[in-house]
Amino acid sequence: MTTITRDQVEHLAMLARIDLTDEETTRLATDLGVILEAVEQVGEVASDDVPPMSHPLPLVNVLRADEVRPSLAVQEALSGAPEAQDDRFVVPRILGEE
């Protein structure tokens, strides 16, 4: 039985730079717990003779040749940005940044 504590949710929220209300923190702790429990069932069937797998496809070495392809136009690249200046993305200053 996996339980996710409110502290863990708050830690994750800090890492993800999102603000959560108390209510949301409580709800997410429950929801994440349920998800982890579901995933944990995999552990029940895993045994020593089954190597851990990080990729479902039996593929390796999918590589591309080092050849330039067209990039987006600046306007396209910036089209999703809430704000742009001098063809660059505007972002808030990060605290503690020089």
Add this chain to the structure above:
Amino acid sequence: MPVTDDVLDLTEVLASYDPVIGLEVHVELSTATKMFCGCATTFGAAPNTQTCPVCLGLPGALPVANAAAVDAAIRIGLALNCSIAQRCRFARKNYFYPDMTKNFQTSQYDEPIAFDGHLDVEVPTGDGGSFTYRVEIERAHMEEDAGKSTHVTTGGGSSRIVGADHSLLDYNRAGTPLVEIVTRPLVGAGEHAPAVARAYVGALRDIVRALDVSDARMEQGSLRCDANVSLRPRAGEDRRGPEQLAVPLGTRTETKNVNSLRSVERAVVYEMTRQGAVLGSGAAVTQETRHWHEDSGTTSAGRPKSDADDYRYFPEPDLVPVAPSAERVEKLRATLPEPPDRRRRRLQGEWGLSDLELRDVVGSGALDLIDASVAAGASPAGARKWWMGEVLRRANAQARELGEMGLTPEHVAELDALVGAGRLNDSMARQVLDGVLAGEGTPEQVADDRGLALVSDDGALTDAVDRVIAANEAVAAKVRGGKVAAAGALIGQVMKEMKGQADAAKVRALILERLGVAG
């Protein structure tokens, strides 16, 4: 401005403590395209003109690894005597920072492409001697570079989302292939620890340049060094002895982005003396990153290690593993160049240079140019004379690199041949050089266009010699009488008559012959 910390004298630090260093070097690969997409990596392009859905981290975009970058990483690993992973995967290093579009950096974590290597470096001892130190390499792994942020402070609150203080992001660099090379803790170097750090980074730079996988220019950030330094108490006589090695490592600091070889050495010295003062006062060293300040030669506290450094690495599901076959690895091994240190020793022997001359040649970046000039047919002495003389003088005066002067090794070989064949004397050759540097063409074209050639018409030369002898009977008599040195005055006059376009040695021989004196 950095806070000024107390420092302890380096000798005192060494008497009480044993320094241990570790170096993390990021090499930016000079592939045509990025690590996981086909965007160009051209340096200095207009902001955000080299981006696409993959390197902007747009939803649904699918990365595909660059084959040339994988090959380059393997070659770097091989050149550092590493084992190459038979199979390895990429991983996501999660952190939220605006220079990362995806909120994670695609890197490698538990399965680096290269591991367990070493590099033997020649470390100068400061008294003209040197010793060999083996740097153990823990790993070399593939990852991608971040974007570039510029902080702006504007007068007004023009920006609706962030107020007056904000940053501007250019993602041209985001996704550029990097190889990060990490050493094991380097122990036992004692007083030479700073010199070891410098020698290692220098040797690594030479290797990636010789491999032709990066231009490795520290000042432009295509080779970046983070220096870890810690001190532990001294124990036993021998810094490599079991007593000393049994002492646990002290708390380390990581000085980020040290951007020249000299600074690598200075930064290690500074951190040793600063940490020595901290420990000496009874306090503990804080584990943190530190910023390097080039002008003052000091470091200042950056971010302390914190909860925010919880990167939650996990395997990258969008990229399949890289599994280079043994044949592929051997094929790449066959492409490795002669190791730079061995090549230098070979060329030193072939060209007959002293240690000091070799150091000058290497230091001024002329080694490859001289080598290529010799390959193009120049004599080693001639090639070295031009590159290290006239060309270097002009390059220094213009604060440019030798290779950027617009002069090719083929030009130098041609110039050397023109002098060797007796068509040009030194002063003419210098004029030809000027012309070539000014873009007037090849040495031969410049010599033709400027009408520069020694007079080969013996008749004209003999006439001039006879005229000068006739006009200076007194001097001629002295020479006939055995005062050969007096011939100098006659040579000067003949050269003047010939408007400088004569070979002085030939003039001298002719005068002596005419006066019946043996040279």
